[in-house]
Amino acid sequence: MHRLHPIQKNFTTIPLSQWESDASVQTADQETLILLLNTEGQIEGAVSKCQPKTIIPVGSLSLNSIPDWRNDTTWENYSVFLVYDETGQIEGWIGRDDLYRFFFQQARQACLFYEKTFASFPFQVEVRDERGQLFYSSLGNQDATTSLVPLQKSSEKHTEVNVTENKQAIVIKTNIMENHRPLGEIQLYWDTEEIEKIAMSLDNYVNLALDLKAVFDSSYDVIYVSDDKGITMRVSSACERLFGLKAEELIGKSVYELEKRGIFKPSITRMVLEKKEKVQVIQTTKAGRRLMVLGTPIKDEQGNIVRIVNASRDITQESQLQAELEEMKQLMEGYKIELQQLRQLTMQDEAFIAKSEQMRNILTMARKVAEVDSTVLILGESGVGKEVIASFIHHSSPRKDKPFIKVNCGAIPENLLESELFGYVKGAFTGASREGKLGLFELANEGTLFLDEIGEIPLNLQVKLLRVLQDNELVRLGGTKPVKINVRIVAATNRNLQEEIKKGHFREDLYYRLNVVPIYIPPLRERKDDILPLILHFIEKCNEKYKRNKIFSPTALDSLQEYEWPGNVRELQNIVERLIVTTDQNMVDIHHLPEVFVSNKQNQVKISVSGIMPLQEAIEMLEKQLLTLAKNKYQTTTKMAEALRVDQSTISRKMNRLGVL
Numbered sequence: 001m002h003r004l005h006p007i008q009k010n011f012t013t014i015p016l017s018q019w020e021s022d023a024s025v026q027t028a029d030q031e032t033l034i035l036l037l038n039t040e041g042q043i044e045g046a047v048s049k050c051q052p053k054t055i056i057p058v059g060s061l062s063l064n065s066i067p068d069w070r071n072d073t074t075w076e077n078y079s080v081f082l083v084y085d086e087t088g089q090i091e092g093w094i095g096r097d098d099l100y101r102f103f104f105q106q107a108r109q110a111c112l113f114y115e116k117t118f119a120s121f122p123f124q125v126e127v128r129d130e131r132g133q134l135f136y137s138s139l140g141n142q143d144a145t146t147s148l149v150p151l152q153k154s155s156e157k158h159t160e161v162n163v164t165e166n167k168q169a170i171v172i173k174t175n176i177m178e179n180h181r182p183l184g185e186i187q188l189y190w191d192t193e194e195i196e197k198i199a200m201s202l203d204n205y206v207n208l209a210l211d212l213k214a215v216f217d218s219s220y221d222v223i224y225v226s227d228d229k230g231i232t233m234r235v236s237s238a239c240e241r242l243f244g245l246k247a248e249e250l251i252g253k254s255v256y257e258l259e260k261r262g263i264f265k266p267s268i269t270r271m272v273l274e275k276k277e278k279v280q281v282i283q284t285t286k287a288g289r290r291l292m293v294l295g296t297p298i299k300d301e302q303g304n305i306v307r308i309v310n311a312s313r314d315i316t317q318e319s320q321l322q323a324e325l326e327e328m329k330q331l332m333e334g335y336k337i338e339l340q341q342l343r344q345l346t347m348q349d350e351a352f353i354a355k356s357e358q359m360r361n362i363l364t365m366a367r368k369v370a371e372v373d374s375t376v377l378i379l380g381e382s383g384v385g386k387e388v389i390a391s392f393i394h395h396s397s398p399r400k401d402k403p404f405i406k407v408n409c410g411a412i413p414e415n416l417l418e419s420e421l422f423g424y425v426k427g428a429f430t431g432a433s434r435e436g437k438l439g440l441f442e443l444a445n446e447g448t449l450f451l452d453e454i455g456e457i458p459l460n461l462q463v464k465l466l467r468v469l470q471d472n473e474l475v476r477l478g479g480t481k482p483v484k485i486n487v488r489i490v491a492a493t494n495r496n497l498q499e500e501i502k503k504g505h506f507r508e509d510l511y512y513r514l515n516v517v518p519i520y521i522p523p524l525r526e527r528k529d530d531i532l533p534l535i536l537h538f539i540e541k542c543n544e545k546y547k548r549n550k551i552f553s554p555t556a557l558d559s560l561q562e563y564e565w566p567g568n569v570r571e572l573q574n575i576v577e578r579l580i581v582t583t584d585q586n587m588v589d590i591h592h593l594p595e596v597f598v599s600n601k602q603n604q605v606k607i608s609v610s611g612i613m614p615l616q617e618a619i620e621m622l623e624k625q626l627l628t629l630a631k632n633k634y635q636t637t638t639k640m641a642e643a644l645r646v647d648q649s650t651i652s653r654k655m656n657r658l659g660v661l
Helices: 023-027 096-120 192-218 239-243 255-260 268-275 316-333 335-349 357-370 386-395 414-422 459-471 497-502 508-514 528-546 554-562 568-582 595-602 615-634 637-644 648-658
Strands: 011-015 033-037 043-048 058-062 080-084 090-095 124-129 134-137 159-163 169-178 181-191 222-227 232-235 279-285 290-299 305-314 376-379 404-408 448-452 473-475 482-484 488-493 517-520
Touching: 011 090, 043 058, 080 096, 090 096, 096 134, 222 239, 255 268, 268 279, 268 290, 268 305, 357 386, 357 517, 376 386, 386 404, 386 448, 386 488, 414 459, 459 473, 459 508, 497 508, 528 554, 528 568, 554 615, 615 637, 615 648, 637 648
Parallel strands: 011 033, 058 080, 376 488, 376 517, 404 448, 448 488
Antiparallel strands: 033 043, 080 090, 124 134, 124 181, 159 169, 169 181, 222 232, 222 305, 279 290, 290 305, 473 482
């Protein structure tokens, strides 16, 4: 803003009522302005020695807001203006003529500025007034056209683009408007040679922009560019996969807003602007990805940030693997507690049923070996309960509070069995965990390891297993450092290992190392006394599991008890569960059994006695069975009496006495 000059400092004040008689007016010099004050102390006007009898209207000016001579004409109403400073105090006064000169100087400097501006353009400029008269030309007087050019009388802005006759320049003509009124027009003359240079530069820019776009779109990672205010300027197309939003949905948005919406957290751009340096942080996105982001500030020559460029690398899979590793570590730490809970559930679920003399002897042997750490080899057909015996030995031993880990050597693929049993170090094979893995021997440390189906273990692993049993230490797959272990070994098999030794399928030295205390479990067909207790146990177990209340008829129980059970206890359990689930009636009768049981029963006598018992007790048992069968078939006591050929009163009395409901 130009300095207002000159400002007169000499002025005085008198009351308005005294201005005609006050002697100060007569004694004042020619340059002194006398201000007239009303009774409230406000300025009503001014007089001077030149015009002592005339009150001059007084305007006001501020040093900070001098009126615009082009738009504000209120200054024409005053002859004198009081000038106030920023605190509201009178700085001095200035006459209208001096203000005219100030405005003229402003206009002249503005014209000079416009001329210099037009002269600096890379094209020639002509400006004409509303009559078409030349007002300004950067072409020079020799080239300026002074003839009147008709001005298009339009109420809207209008632009024309033409080519000169010699095709050396392009002419752009635009009318100058003010409030829909034409004030003149401006013409631009642009040499075609200059336009070609600009076009070539533009082609280079377009090619550069295309190259940059190709880099952005082909990048697997996100490249994110923001300005110094955190406004998104450009982002690569990978943002849709990693952020869940397309590039056009992000451009123009503030990173502060996007962070608040949870599109990404934290905002690396915000952190760079706060710290004014490079920042590398893990970022999570709304799409569920984890990114490693490096934010770099781009600064100008003065050190001010003008851009922030973020390069993001998707590390979701690496993070998941790390999380899985941490989860595995926590799992191993809590493995013993979890196994202890599972053992308690297992013992509740797998009661040890020992009614026969053979199973009682086995139970006695199991209690004895449980007190020591001798290796036990459990032999018997599939399904006889070898795992139950192994679990009983562990839970009866001093190691009962330590892990009990079961391994089915025949269920694990041969190429994985070694790593599962002995573990491996990191990098031991392709696909191995970066942190390595503990084997089942180490997980069972201080507890018991049950090696089921030991006869299925490959020969090449039998050597390593023998070394572990002899030395109580192992070497992980791919490692060299021995690891000490303290594990009780219980093995089981349904194979004849001595025959396997003869065939060359099993090492003799390993057999003798395992066969320290052998326990043979006979098949269920050789211990008939265990069948009925097992059936009753599984009935109770299935009723509780499936919320049923089923019972088995005596004939059904007899048929089940007489069966040979080639699948042993496992087959018996499955048959009982099937009957509980599939039978609609509350009582499972013989006709509900599979055909093989019915055929077997038909080959048996209808009534048989397997042992000596009191005659009266046998009669009552037979009567109860007959009454139960008759009730299920006939429903009423009258029909039951007809079938059994007794009186109806006899049926009622016996049912009450024997508890047949």
